[in-house]
Amino acid sequence: MRHIISILIENESGALSRVSGLFSARGYNIESLTVAPTQDPSLSRMTLVTSGSDEIIEQITKQLNKLIDIVKLIDISESSHIERELMMVKVRAVDGAREEIKRLTDIFRSKIVDVTPATYVIEVTGAKSKLDAFLQALEEETIIEVVRSGTTGILRGERGLTL
Amino acid sequence: MELSGAEIVVQCLKDEGVEYLFGYPGGAVLHIYDALFKQEDVKHILVRHEQGATHAADGYARSTGKPGVVLVTSGPGSTNAVTGIATAHMDSIPMVILTGQVPLPVIGSDAFQECDTVGITRPCVKHNFLVKDVRKLAETIKKAFYIATTGRPGPVVVDIPKDITDPKVKIPYEYPRSVTLRSYHPSVKGHRWQIKKAVELLLSAKRPMVYVGGGVILGNGSDELTELVSMLGFPITNTLMALGAFPATNRQFLGMLGMHGTYEANMAMHECDVLFAVGARFDDRVTGRIPEFCPYAKIIHVDVDPASISKTVRVDVPIVGEVAPVLADMIEILKANDQRPDSEALRAWWEKIARWQSVDCLRYDRSGTVIKPQYVIEQLYEITLGDAFVTSDVGQHQMWAAQFYKFDKPRRWINSGGLGTMGFGLPAAIGVKLGHPSATVACVTGEASIQMCIQELATALQYRTPIKIVNLNNGYMGMVRQWQEFSYESRYSHSYLETIPDFVKLAEAFGHVGMRIERSADVRGALEEALSLKDRTVFMDFLTDPTENVYPMIEAGKAHHEMRLAPGMTDARELA
Numbered sequence: 001m002r003h004i005i006s007i008l009i010e011n012e013s014g015a016l017s018r019v020s021g022l023f024s025a026r027g028y029n030i031e032s033l034t035v036a037p038t039q040d041p042s043l044s045r046m047t048l049v050t051s052g053s054d055e056i057i058e059q060i061t062k063q064l065n066k067l068i069d070i071v072k073l074i075d076i077s078e079s080s081h082i083e084r085e086l087m088m089v090k091v092r093a094v095d096g097a098r099e100e101i102k103r104l105t106d107i108f109r110s111k112i113v114d115v116t117p118a119t120y121v122i123e124v125t126g127a128k129s130k131l132d133a134f135l136q137a138l139e140e141e142t143i144i145e146v147v148r149s150g151t152t153g154i155l156r157g158e159r160g161l162t163l
Numbered sequence: 164m165e166l167s168g169a170e171i172v173v174q175c176l177k178d179e180g181v182e183y184l185f186g187y188p189g190g191a192v193l194h195i196y197d198a199l200f201k202q203e204d205v206k207h208i209l210v211r212h213e214q215g216a217t218h219a220a221d222g223y224a225r226s227t228g229k230p231g232v233v234l235v236t237s238g239p240g241s242t243n244a245v246t247g248i249a250t251a252h253m254d255s256i257p258m259v260i261l262t263g264q265v266p267l268p269v270i271g272s273d274a275f276q277e278c279d280t281v282g283i284t285r286p287c288v289k290h291n292f293l294v295k296d297v298r299k300l301a302e303t304i305k306k307a308f309y310i311a312t313t314g315r316p317g318p319v320v321v322d323i324p325k326d327i328t329d330p331k332v333k334i335p336y337e338y339p340r341s342v343t344l345r346s347y348h349p350s351v352k353g354h355r356w357q358i359k360k361a362v363e364l365l366l367s368a369k370r371p372m373v374y375v376g377g378g379v380i381l382g383n384g385s386d387e388l389t390e391l392v393s394m395l396g397f398p399i400t401n402t403l404m405a406l407g408a409f410p411a412t413n414r415q416f417l418g419m420l421g422m423h424g425t426y427e428a429n430m431a432m433h434e435c436d437v438l439f440a441v442g443a444r445f446d447d448r449v450t451g452r453i454p455e456f457c458p459y460a461k462i463i464h465v466d467v468d469p470a471s472i473s474k475t476v477r478v479d480v481p482i483v484g485e486v487a488p489v490l491a492d493m494i495e496i497l498k499a500n501d502q503r504p505d506s507e508a509l510r511a512w513w514e515k516i517a518r519w520q521s522v523d524c525l526r527y528d529r530s531g532t533v534i535k536p537q538y539v540i541e542q543l544y545e546i547t548l549g550d551a552f553v554t555s556d557v558g559q560h561q562m563w564a565a566q567f568y569k570f571d572k573p574r575r576w577i578n579s580g581g582l583g584t585m586g587f588g589l590p591a592a593i594g595v596k597l598g599h600p601s602a603t604v605a606c607v608t609g610e611a612s613i614q615m616c617i618q619e620l621a622t623a624l625q626y627r628t629p630i631k632i633v634n635l636n637n638g639y640m641g642m643v644r645q646w647q648e649f650s651y652e653s654r655y656s657h658s659y660l661e662t663i664p665d666f667v668k669l670a671e672a673f674g675h676v677g678m679r680i681e682r683s684a685d686v687r688g689a690l691e692e693a694l695s696l697k698d699r700t701v702f703m704d705f706l707t708d709p710t711e712n713v714y715p716m717i718e719a720g721k722a723h724h725e726m727r728l729a730p731g732m733t734d735a736r737e738l739a
Binding site for chain 2: 010014017025059062065066068070071072163
């Protein structure tokens with residue numbers, strides 16, 4: 001099962017490596033890991049996507065909680081939540097493909113953010129599955145470059161990950 | 164009070180009540196050593212290798228319950244300390260390790276004696292710090308002691324760049340009386356409802372078993388454990404780390420469990436219907452093959468570390484909390500309750516256990532003149548009246564000491580159970596002796612292990628810490644040889660030590676007393692003589708039977724009921 005774990009962590013040098021080191025030392029999977037500052041300069045927010053059996057996910061959250069720098073965490077995939085990832089795709093767009101790709105971009109509610117006579121850069125936002133679907137819809141040989149931000153997420157409703 | 168960073172380090176240790184600092188000087192910590200020179204409260208123990216400093220501090224911590232404190236320099240000083248830090252981490256020993264670092268402006272430039280200490284030690288500490296501002300120094304040291312000694316204890320490294328300790332920069336000093344961390348709140352009391360459920364489950368048991376780990380010793384829960392288990396009348400086993408947590412001479416004690424545990428302890432584990440695990444972590448050397456671990460049992464697990472619970476074995480009643488208060492709560496609930504364990508079922512269970520005990524699984528051949536290692540430990544036990552502190556290294560001698568020295572008190576058995584660090588025993592014994600100057604301290608070791616930190620014999624002389632070294636010398640890395648005999652058709656690949664030093668001369672060269680004992684009949688006399696030399700370290704080199712193996716043995720990948728007994732021994736299942 002895929003889990004999205006949101007973490008508030010002390011904004012200290014080395015805090016990120018405590019988390020990534022834990023995952024490599026204990027052989028846990030990381031699908032993606034994002035870190036960015038929060039409105040509280042002493043805290044960073046991390047979103048970690050991992051997968052494993054219930055037992056492994058239980059161990060992952062317990063081991064993360066043991067790290068002294070981790071202030072609070074929550075497995076948002078256990079509740080109703082919103083998941084987003086940003087992707088930019090550079091594609092070869094010539095002749096008839098230009099129109100076709102433009103149509104596809106509209107269908108996925110994405111945007112073309114850079115245009116040259118032979119290429120587009122398309123910005124897509126959504127859950128990981130939507131981004132995967134967009135890539136699948138493109139002709140593979142037209143894709144020049146893909147960059148993805150990794151997943152972030154937030155709980156729906158009043159509950160949240162705050163101090 | 165205005166102090167320099169170096170003076171702050173020393174003053175913090177004084178304010179923390181640190182008695183001994185185990186260390187080795189070097190460039191990055193010279194300012195701190197200069198501050199140490201100007202005072203007498205914190206006594207510095209100069210080891211001969213930084214690994215020795217960590218093991219000595221560790222032995223001090225394990226035997227006294229107080230945190231062990233280490234000071235080493237940057238680069239090789241801290242990398243040499245890593246083995247000892249990892250040793251303490253695996254066994255959850257409270258330690259604070261102060262490491263020198265190159266000055267802040269040159270960090271990251273591959274400066275002389277620079278290494279990324281925080282990075283290198285990260286996976287083997289409870290936490291670590293790099294001090295970047297002298298104004299944060301005292302608070303960081305306070306946090307280090309707080310984290311090391313609370314919750315599930317462990318080593319904490321404080322990496323201090325040299326410019327932070329600059330004697331010319333003085334700042335106002337005040338040692339914080341307490342610290343809080345918003346991200347660290349170890350549990351103390353267990354959940355009352357869970358504790359009630361556990362007591363009910365214990366009372367419903369027909370074939371109960373108590374399985375105790377090192378957490379009971381670390382959490383000072385021996386008295387509560389002994390009271391509770393005596394009230395219940397249940398059989399009990401201790402792990403290697405827990406020997407002494409429940410008295411070995413109590414008739415409810417079935418001996419150690421696990422890979423080299425007793426037949427009765429392992430069989431009782433296999434057949435029990437309720438397992439009560441306290442401060443234990445279901446380590447692979449204890450559980451054997453997981454799918455067949457306690458196949459009939461409902462499991463209760465008390466541990467201060469939530470991550471220990473259901474890590475390798477799913478448990479039915481988890482209780483997160485310090486062992487002593489949780490056990491005290493259980494006693495209280497039990498006292499207020501009229502219900503008592505099922506005495507009929509318990510009688511039948513004890514009868515079954517008695518049949519397993521009749522195998523006499525630790526029996527060995529006493530007939531010859533060649534020295535049996537087990538006999539040496541038995542004699543050591545008798546002569547010291549079971550009241551010595553015993554440290555050990557790692558291997559066969561460690562298992563024999565664990566099997567044959569009956570520890571009745573906690574903190575008497577000092578060994579590297581988790582990491583299994585050869586070279587631990589001698590420096591650890593120095594730390595134990597400093598913590599308990601009037602006690603008898605023995606180091607049970609082997610000719611391979613002892614050579615890994617042999618240089619600390621000089622430390623033992625310098626600080627007059629008389630230790631009785633019991634070297635079970637069989638000319639092999641015995642445990643390696645045993646595995647090669649069992650699993651590699653006796654291909655003894657590099658497990659034979661062809662050039663063993665003359666330990667008598669070696670001991671004498673270091674200023675100690677050396678003895679070589681070659682016949683079984685001389686064992687007792689030698690031990691008596693060595694113990695009578697109260698103020699001397701004595702190195703007793705016992706030439707023991709090189710073919711002797713440790714039995715019983717659960718070979719890797721087998722379950723508790725699949726033990727290998729000594730040759731010629733009859734399994735109780737065949738008797739029955």
